[in-house]
Amino acid sequence: MVAECRHGNTHVSFFSDLISTVFERRYRRALSDQADGRSLRELAMDLLGTRGEVSGSALAHMILDRYAAMSTDDKIAFFDFLTHDLGIVAEDVQMTLHAYQNVPSKDSYRAFAAASEPRRQELARRLNQVPGGTAQLVAMRRDLLRMLADHPAFAPVDVDFKHLFSSWFNRGFLVLRPINWSSPAEILEKIIAYEAVHAIDSWDDLRRRLQPADRRCFGFFHPAMADEPLIFVEVALTRGIPNSVQDLLADARTEIEPEDADTAVFYSISNCQAGLAGISFGNSLIKQVVSDLSRDLPQLKNFVTLSPIPGLNKWREATGPETTATDQDQAIAAFYLLEAKRADGLPVDPVARFHLGNGAMIHAVHAHADLSENGMKQSNGTMVNYLYDLSQIAKNHEQFVSDGSVIASTEVRTLAATVHREK
Known part of the structure; x- marks a missing residue:
């Protein structure tokens, strides 16, 4: 009976994944048609705002594919966006820290933790959820490291990459x-x-x-x-x-x-x-x-x-x-x-x-x-x-x-x- 249930669950999981994959591919094609005129910055902000798994996956694929085809100048512009638009807001960190110090609680700590984490980290996590995303993010950091000498302002982005990679590539994995x-x-x-x-x-x-x-x-x-x-x-x-x-x-x-x-x-x-x-x-x-x-x-x-x-x-x-x-x-x-x-x-x-x-x-x-x-x-x-x-x-x-x-x-x-x- 147990084996039967496991067998049945395997079939359900297989068909669920198959349907999800087919739907995602259609969604990606439709989304690509709509996104022709949108910048990578706009797509990234959409990905940060989306809650749907399929739509998020389609956006992530699109962002990674478009990044891979960019010129060096366009990649520099993208890292400039990550640096200045998706960093922490110091005032929010100070405010939430003050609130946590005054009233330590689960909610005040959550608010402080959220304010202390740059949004580019969450963007990287969402990009990493798609097949092949990890390798593409590693390649993205390779580009970033080559640019740091001429663009030292990008250093905080590298700190975030290294923070994430230290977890994703720890010995246990x-x-x-x-x-x-x-x-x-x-x-x-x-x-x-x-x-x-x-x-x-x-x-x-x-x-x-x-x-x-x-x-x-x-x-x-x-x-x-x-x-x-x-x-x-x-x-x-x-x-x-x-x-x-x-x-x-x-x-x-x-x-x-x-x-x-x-x-x-x-x-x-x-x-x-x-x-x-x-x-x-x-x-x-x-x-x-x-x-x-x-x-x-x-x-x-x-x-x-x-x-x-x-x-x-x-x-x-x-x-x-x-x-x-x-x-x-x-x-x-x-x-x-x-x-x-x-x-x-x-x-x-x-x-x-x-x-x-x-x-x-x-x-x-x-x-x-x-x-x-x-x-x-x-x-x-x-x-x-x-x-x-x-x-x-x-x-x-x-x-x-x-x-x-x-x-x-x-x-x-x-x-x-x-x-x-x-x-």
Whole structure:
């Protein structure tokens, strides 16, 4: 009987959705005919004022489609509208706060909360309700981020986007999926396009990273963007901790059985969506992958990165030690990672901030580790291992966030001290 009821409810839901979809499409066509002469601003205000689900969905589709077809100047005008017409009204916030302070109640709090939230946030929520809306809003923020340097007044709009995306893309909604040579071609093409650390030159190059038994790749996906990786990490299973990315990616390397590996090397982590800049995925991704690999391959003892040092040469040219000797590259890199700090006391290097903030420690520095054009440009080919010691991650993280302490091995500290004496 229960199964029968569920079966019946499924049919009712299916036909309800089908009828709703058909009606919505007809409504969208009719609405489009009526809206030809209306501006995007007028459509947005209509969407904020509508209560009907079908009419709201049709308007949202129309706004997103029209935005996607806009010129850059028209997009600037749209963000100007979001900034100045759909922000908070300071007087209303003050008035409702005063009322809540005088008479704290559910109604006075509701009024204050409503006044404190910019209407553009509600507009984004309504746009997000339609299929494909999430991806289009991420693309919209990508446009916004490109404009901020020339239009700093748009910054509050970005604050609202980031606030919403932090909720919509929190860890509870993300799905970890393995990416391998059998994954859909659409996903594989995006891995090639989004790889941001070590360029993938060909399909054969991609095959070498995904097909062998001692290679892994994992990505976070969101249900609303099921075919779009948000971030992915490439992993090599090795014997010992590697000191060269050339060796990891070599065409003629000797493959090993996963059960013979003692080390998992995270050698490339790539964020894929420019519109999600500032939304943290990497911390959760690494911890989840470490957990899954530890479960599947319990003999693994070391979890390390082989990471670039993207800011080294710029720092060296501006403020580094007065030496160009290549035999000093390793020591200078160690000094840079330990001693080069921003005004807030955190490391200058963005990759260092990321891994140290996750609880890793600086394990070793390697010269001649990345001889690619980009590797030489960034750091004269020098790379670094960050070690994720599962027993120390929490302690290292707390020390880093509390006082900026950079945890490093004795070897790295010795290298850095050598440079310090020569300065």
